[in-house]
Amino acid sequence: MLESVRGRKSSREKILDAAAELVSEIGSGRLTLEAVAERAGLSKGGLLYNFPTKEALLQGMIQRLIDQVSAEKEALRGQTASGRNLEARLCTSALFKMCSGKTKDIATGMLAATSENPRLLDPLRQVIRDTLDTLRATSEDLDAALLAWLAVEGLSSYEMHDISPFSDEDRERIRKAIERLLSKGIAE
Amino acid sequence: MLESVRGRKSSREKILDAAAELVSEIGSGRLTLEAVAERAGLSKGGLLYNFPTKEALLQGMIQRLIDQVSAEKEALRGQTASGRNLEARLCTSALFKMCSGKTKDIATGMLAATSENPRLLDPLRQVIRDTLDTLRATSEDLDAALLAWLAVEGLSSYEMHDISPFSDEDRERIRKAIERLLSKGIAE
DNA sequence: GTCTATATCAAGATAGAC
DNA sequence: GTCTATCTTGATATAGAC
Numbered sequence: 368m369l370e371s372v373r374g375r376k377s378s379r380e381k382i383l384d385a386a387a388e389l390v391s392e393i394g395s396g397r398l399t400l401e402a403v404a405e406r407a408g409l410s411k412g413g414l415l416y417n418f419p420t421k422e423a424l425l426q427g428m429i430q431r432l433i434d435q436v437s438a439e440k441e442a443l444r445g446q447t448a449s450g451r452n453l454e455a456r457l458c459t460s461a462l463f464k465m466c467s468g469k470t471k472d473i474a475t476g477m478l479a480a481t482s483e484n485p486r487l488l489d490p491l492r493q494v495i496r497d498t499l500d501t502l503r504a505t506s507e508d509l510d511a512a513l514l515a516w517l518a519v520e521g522l523s524s525y526e527m528h529d530i531s532p533f534s535d536e537d538r539e540r541i542r543k544a545i546e547r548l549l550s551k552g553i554a555e
Numbered sequence: 556m557l558e559s560v561r562g563r564k565s566s567r568e569k570i571l572d573a574a575a576e577l578v579s580e581i582g583s584g585r586l587t588l589e590a591v592a593e594r595a596g597l598s599k600g601g602l603l604y605n606f607p608t609k610e611a612l613l614q615g616m617i618q619r620l621i622d623q624v625s626a627e628k629e630a631l632r633g634q635t636a637s638g639r640n641l642e643a644r645l646c647t648s649a650l651f652k653m654c655s656g657k658t659k660d661i662a663t664g665m666l667a668a669t670s671e672n673p674r675l676l677d678p679l680r681q682v683i684r685d686t687l688d689t690l691r692a693t694s695e696d697l698d699a700a701l702l703a704w705l706a707v708e709g710l711s712s713y714e715m716h717d718i719s720p721f722s723d724e725d726r727e728r729i730r731k732a733i734e735r736l737l738s739k740g741i742a743e
Numbered sequence: 744g745t746c747t748a749t750a751t752c753a754a755g756a757t758a759g760a761c
Numbered sequence: 762g763t764c765t766a767t768c769t770t771g772a773t774a775t776a777g778a779c
Contacts (some may be wrong), residue, residue, distance in 0.1 A: 378762085394582040396670030399754060411755090413763045421755065481716055482584030482670045492718045499720045510732040514706045517729070522706030528669055530680045532687045541705070544698040544741065551742035553735050566744085599773090601745045601778060609773070 377473035428476030583670035616664030644698035
């Protein structure tokens, strides 16, 4: 699935980047193949060689979103000390990184898919169900785990729609509060 | 602003309802004036009399979303015992009601607006900034208030995109956990 | 206040050259 | 693998009747 070659990005990657940026800038519903092609530095024909339909492009955006979060989570697993609510900590950290880092635009794939055809979110639905199952099965404090997860999703949603009122310091404060919630739980 | 007359809904209300439903069903990007008109039980011409452009319709959807949450919050204010993190409790309760009740569809106005023109979310941006200011100024435990707020937004986002994995019981559990977080805070 | 008819335009997709 | 040219559809918006 990883198609980046050393040095140069593949056309597919350039196209997905271009599409993600455009969704942020002009809105998911205004995403046109022509605009994506121009931004990615090729023609409509070239784009349609890589993604034969617009739906295929949107599917690609969703799949990259899923792959990115999954990869981030697994990378964190190696660096994270085991302990209370481990899975929830991995999951929230990975999502948090996604919505604050430079891969932030990738989340807009969700908006693009929702816009065109809500069923394109099916793969994401499955991931979310699996995440809930995992949290249920492994969390020492499920209430805290659910709230932490949802809070990161809320933040992510705000960033995705570009309506977040939070500064970098705010986000850091939120990150720490989530960490505290997961390790200490809700007070009695 | 409230234009409902006793008995019959105004055309405006019927149109806004129809648009909200359609966004849930076919995706924000597929929302067409013709489909809205048909669902609302009038013709394209009749629709365009009430909302002269598609943007005006989307603005109407966003405004109704804002008005609804605001009204819900003020209604709750009368019934809620004052106490720890009052504003956060009002705000989360109002949002929670929106995303689980029958007014759920109204939230999809956000998707419709994002889809067509992200700047249509400007009024919502203002409300969110004001909410953050209020929480900052009044919360006994700001960390808890922020997490609770974000958690409801996360839940709302899942429901809005129809990717929520939660059952009614799950949502009730989440509601209680948020209440507990706001009244008790994060453990030490 | 709501209807029909129509002008106008833009977007997705195809075909075939290079 | 990428390009240009073209076909076709469908959506917004206008004009004017009822």
